Amino acid sequence: MSFSEILSNLSKIAEQAYEKAKQWKAEHGGKVVGLCGMHYPEELVHASGALPIILQEIDEPVTTGHAYYYPFFCGFSRSIIDQAAKGYLDFLDGFISGDYCIQVVGAGEALGVVLRKASNMFFRFPVGNQPWTQADIKEGLQELKRDLEKFVGHEITDESIRESIRVYNRNRSLMREIYRIRASNPEALSAKDLVTIVKTSMIMPKEEHNAILQELLKDLPSRETRADQEGLRVFVSGSLCGAPKVDILTMLEQTGAVVVDDDLFHGYRYINTDIDIDGNTDPLKAIASFYIAKNAKVPCPTRVDPTTSWQQYLVNAAKEHGAGAIIILMAKYCEPHMFFYPDIKETLEEAGIPHLLIEVEHEVVSLESLRTRIEAFVEIVEIEALKKGKAEASR
Amino acid sequence: MSTAEPKKANRVKSGKLVNKLVNEYWEDLIHAKEAGKLVVYTTGLPIGPFMAAQDMAWIHGEGYGARVAARHEEKEPQIYAERRGYNREICSYARTQLGCVMFAERGIPEDLPAGPIAAQIPPPDAIVTCYPGCSSGPQWDWSIERLWGKKIPWFNVVIPYHMGRNGSGYMSGQEFQDEVAYIVRQFKDLIRWLEELSGRPYNWDKFCELMAVTKKVGKLRMEAMELAGKTVPSPASFFDWSQFIAPVNYLTAWPGTIECMQAVKEEVQERIANGVTAVPNEKYRLFWEGIMNWNKLGWMANKFANYDACVVAGRYTHMAFWQEPDVIDPEDPLEGIAINHLECQLNLGYPITIERMKKLCREYAIDGVILHGARTCRSFARSHYLMAEELMRTMGIPSTMFEGDMVDESFYIDELVNTRIEALLETLEAKKSRN
Numbered sequence: 001m002s003f004s005e006i007l008s009n010l011s012k013i014a015e016q017a018y019e020k021a022k023q024w025k026a027e028h029g030g031k032v033v034g035l036c037g038m039h040y041p042e043e044l045v046h047a048s049g050a051l052p053i054i055l056q057e058i059d060e061p062v063t064t065g066h067a068y069y070y071p072f073f074c075g076f077s078r079s080i081i082d083q084a085a086k087g088y089l090d091f092l093d094g095f096i097s098g099d100y101c102i103q104v105v106g107a108g109e110a111l112g113v114v115l116r117k118a119s120n121m122f123f124r125f126p127v128g129n130q131p132w133t134q135a136d137i138k139e140g141l142q143e144l145k146r147d148l149e150k151f152v153g154h155e156i157t158d159e160s161i162r163e164s165i166r167v168y169n170r171n172r173s174l175m176r177e178i179y180r181i182r183a184s185n186p187e188a189l190s191a192k193d194l195v196t197i198v199k200t201s202m203i204m205p206k207e208e209h210n211a212i213l214q215e216l217l218k219d220l221p222s223r224e225t226r227a228d229q230e231g232l233r234v235f236v237s238g239s240l241c242g243a244p245k246v247d248i249l250t251m252l253e254q255t256g257a258v259v260v261d262d263d264l265f266h267g268y269r270y271i272n273t274d275i276d277i278d279g280n281t282d283p284l285k286a287i288a289s290f291y292i293a294k295n296a297k298v299p300c301p302t303r304v305d306p307t308t309s310w311q312q313y314l315v316n317a318a319k320e321h322g323a324g325a326i327i328i329l330m331a332k333y334c335e336p337h338m339f340f341y342p343d344i345k346e347t348l349e350e351a352g353i354p355h356l357l358i359e360v361e362h363e364v365v366s367l368e369s370l371r372t373r374i375e376a377f378v379e380i381v382e383i384e385a386l387k388k389g390k391a392e393a394s395r
Numbered sequence: 396m397s398t399a400e401p402k403k404a405n406r407v408k409s410g411k412l413v414n415k416l417v418n419e420y421w422e423d424l425i426h427a428k429e430a431g432k433l434v435v436y437t438t439g440l441p442i443g444p445f446m447a448a449q450d451m452a453w454i455h456g457e458g459y460g461a462r463v464a465a466r467h468e469e470k471e472p473q474i475y476a477e478r479r480g481y482n483r484e485i486c487s488y489a490r491t492q493l494g495c496v497m498f499a500e501r502g503i504p505e506d507l508p509a510g511p512i513a514a515q516i517p518p519p520d521a522i523v524t525c526y527p528g529c530s531s532g533p534q535w536d537w538s539i540e541r542l543w544g545k546k547i548p549w550f551n552v553v554i555p556y557h558m559g560r561n562g563s564g565y566m567s568g569q570e571f572q573d574e575v576a577y578i579v580r581q582f583k584d585l586i587r588w589l590e591e592l593s594g595r596p597y598n599w600d601k602f603c604e605l606m607a608v609t610k611k612v613g614k615l616r617m618e619a620m621e622l623a624g625k626t627v628p629s630p631a632s633f634f635d636w637s638q639f640i641a642p643v644n645y646l647t648a649w650p651g652t653i654e655c656m657q658a659v660k661e662e663v664q665e666r667i668a669n670g671v672t673a674v675p676n677e678k679y680r681l682f683w684e685g686i687m688n689w690n691k692l693g694w695m696a697n698k699f700a701n702y703d704a705c706v707v708a709g710r711y712t713h714m715a716f717w718q719e720p721d722v723i724d725p726e727d728p729l730e731g732i733a734i735n736h737l738e739c740q741l742n743l744g745y746p747i748t749i750e751r752m753k754k755l756c757r758e759y760a761i762d763g764v765i766l767h768g769a770r771t772c773r774s775f776a777r778s779h780y781l782m783a784e785e786l787m788r789t790m791g792i793p794s795t796m797f798e799g800d801m802v803d804e805s806f807y808i809d810e811l812v813n814t815r816i817e818a819l820l821e822t823l824e825a826k827k828s829r830n
Contacts, residue, residue: 072770099530105530106778110778304533335486338482339481339534342479
């Protein structure tokens with residue numbers, strides 16, 4: 001299969017977010033478990049023999065779901081409730097919500113009512129980073145493990161968890177390799193392609209995804225750089241539980257800008273760190289440590305870890321990737337991000353890094369007005385950069 | 396349904412005692428540094444006694460937002476916070492306090508003449524978070540910590556969400572027991588941390604004394620509310636009980652709180668004896684579901700009185716704030732505190748919450764439910780639609796909902812509120828005439 005055909009296939013999988021899981025269920029007769037967004041130990045679910053998938057925000061407007069949730073909740077939580085209310089999630093045998101965001105807690109409660117036949121599980125994931133946090137996270141994992149064992153009807157062995165971790169580590173490392181290659185050759189893949197690659201990893205068996213990535217990587221290094229695309233290098237940042245609207249990324253690239261990296265959940269946030277294990281490691285302890293390490297690498301505003309600094313991370317990331325600007329995608333009603341934005345804004349201003357804040361709503365208001373804002377932003381940053389370059393040259 | 400002379404709520408008179416205590420508290424807090432006290436910022440649960448035992452002052456973020464709003468001083472801090480980039484969809488308690496913190500940290504801009512309470516908050520020496528059932532609380536305190544340049548020592552007590560897994564219910568089951576033990580362990584760590592912060596051994600005797608006061612106050616309040624709620628027509632309303640939140644929240648164990656609660660219980664007893672009611676002509680008994688709206692307290696009380704409706708009880712007032720005083724052992728109080736905090740109204744999984752609500756609706760002969768969809772308190776609003784459906788299906792109790800907020804008045808559309816309330820009361824009227 002050619003490089004383009006692989007990407008095209010992945011796009012189709014991404015567009016029909018749950019078809020792969022349904023197909024797997026039909027073929028294997030196994031159980032499928034939906035995870036409500038970020039921060040879930042997929043490896044543990046995988047080790048139980050069930051297929052974990054991350055529930056996705058879909059483009060469809062919320063209609064039936066209005067009967068269960070106020071419109072002033074985030075698009076991701078409203079969308080998954082809407083999908084459940086419309087019967088789209090009836091194929092799930094279980095779902096797991098968590099306490100990292102109150103809107104997800106509420107979504108889990110609504111799913112508990114709507115998806116009555118599915119097993120309702122919960123991941124208690126203590127925030128902070130105190131000397132006892134790792135052990136507390138492990139407790140939460142143990143509770144979830146007990147729930148999962150009851151759900152599948154058998155014990156989940158340490159070895160099976162370690163084996164699942166290996167599969168997931170492989171997946172993350174393959175995607176990081178794609179990121180690494182793309183960092184020196186951003187035109188090799190579009191930002192949309194990258195989101196598609198990560199998103200499909202979340203909704204299909206990892207073993208199958210690994211095989212696809214290996215195929216993809218055969219041709220990726222030889223993809224030619226198009227020298228005519230040397231526009232503004234931008235870093236895309238966000239704390240979205242759902243995939244970013246790819247139209248926005250495409251629009252950005254159409255202005256000539258190049259997305260050099262990101263900290264999106266459907267991006268580098270999902271793949272940045274592996275779980276450190278060897279043959280004898282306590283796997284739950286390893287997963288707990290992974291959460292802290294992962295957050296140290298790419299800070300998440302829901303983790304309330306004062307040893308991390310998301311704003312400084314963004315400054316460093318922009319410098320590392322030679323990004324001339326940062327595009328911030330903030331989901332409307334996303335409180336964790338809203339609490340952080342003023343700090344990010346001030347820090348970027350102090351560092352002289354221009355940024356554009358785009359508030360993303362589930363129901364897109366007008367892409368065209370957004371296009372004007374993006375084009376104007378890119379132009380201004382480029383003009384400012386030119387002026388600065390001339391001023392420096394004349395010194 | 397309108398009347399020529401608007402009817403007014405007959406509020407309980409002992410509410411004035413609360414005002415006195417509140418004024419004392421804020422006066423004391425403003426001068427805390429001069430008195431040589433460390434000032435600890437807190438949010439979430441009423442954990443004042445932990446600090447009071449060590450002779451530290453504490454400020455409660457939500458209490459602060461409510462106080463500023465009740466004095467109509469909230470606009471300036473809210474505008475100031477928005478100028479920095481805090482979105483108006485953030486928890487308005489947080490946004491209001493963040494504005495006040497900015498006054499303290501950055502000074503007061505000339506065009507924002509901040510009110511005395513908003514502007515006189517002392518800077519924090521430490522932060523203690525103890526937040527149940529809401530991820531916003533720790534994120535809010537983290538924002539404060541960042542605003543002060545990450546120089547403030549911070550302790551976060553994680554209150555785990557009591558989901559109700561594997562049959563665990565209100566104060567029962569393995570999950571409940573495990574979570575209580577988890578909170579107790581953190582309280583012990585908190586006490587060690589406070590010892591280090593203050594540089595002296597923890598004053599357990601004082602702490603136990605304060606918790607004995609807390610138990611007594613909690614018991615008096617619950618008894619008074621139960622007495623009032625089970626009496627038809629009711630001598631006191633949800634709006635009265637909202638006034639009595641401060642003595643069981645940030646004023647927990649403050650001197651005078653026992654007398655205050657004793658007075659309201661006696662007033663309720665007197666009212667029952669004399670047939671005095673909270674609204675002039677109680678025809679409908681309602682339940683308030685959602686957080687309180689502090690700058691609309693009097694407005695709401697009179698509005699319902701004018702409709703001959705008594706809002707008898709609410710999840711906010713009746714399902715938290717030392718709602719289980721009997722489990723507090725003043726000699727060994729940590730477990731009792733943990734139980735009250737774990738099982739408070741925001742922290743319970745939906746199946747546990749709805750069972751508790753239904754129990755109150757049965758006991759207090761509730762006709763209808765008001766769902767106050769506080770726009771920026773998504774923790775409180777998260778299960779409203781589920782509740783409405785369940786109460787109607789299983790108990791035939793109708794409900795109405797309107798958007799509002801706890802301290803940001805701009806989220807109200809008064810005419811919409813009127814229409815929604817009238818619609819519910821018409822439904823209730825029709826139901827009564829059918830019966």
